[in-house]
Amino acid sequence: MRRAITAFLLSALVFPGLGQLYNQDRRKGIFLVLAANALLGGVLLITLILLSREYTAVYYPRPLDLAIFKNLLADTIIRPLFWLPFGSLLALWGYAAVDAGRRAYAASKDDS
Numbered sequence: 070m071r072r073a074i075t076a077f078l079l080s081a082l083v084f085p086g087l088g089q090l091y092n093q094d095r096r097k098g099i100f101l102v103l104a105a106n107a108l109l110g111g112v113l114l115i116t117l118i119l120l121s122r123e124y125t126a127v128y129y130p131r132p133l134d135l136a137i138f139k140n141l142l143a144d145t146i147i148r149p150l151f152w153l154p155f156g157s158l159l160a161l162w163g164y165a166a167v168d169a170g171r172r173a174y175a176a177s178k179d180d181s
Contacts, residue, residue: 085104086099086165
C-alpha cells in the first residue's frame, strides 16, 4: 500500500510519468514524461504567442506594467486555443497519477 501511495504522489505532485518509472514500467513512464513535456511546451508557447499578439494589438505604445499584464492574462486564458493543450496536460497528469497508483496497488496485492 505504501508503494502505491508513493507512486501516486510522484505522478500527481512531482511530474507525470515518475510514478510509472518508480513502478519500473519504463516504457510507459518515459512516454508520459515526454508527452507531458511536449504539452507543457505547447502551453507555454501558445500562451506567449497569445500574450504578445494581444499586447501588440491593443497596448503596444504603452510599456508593459502589472495592470496590463493582468488584463492580457485574463484575455489569454479565456481563449479555446489556450485550453486545448492545457486541458490535455491536465488530463494526462490525472491519468498518470491514477495509473501509477493502481498499478502499484495491484502489484502489491499480487506479491502478498
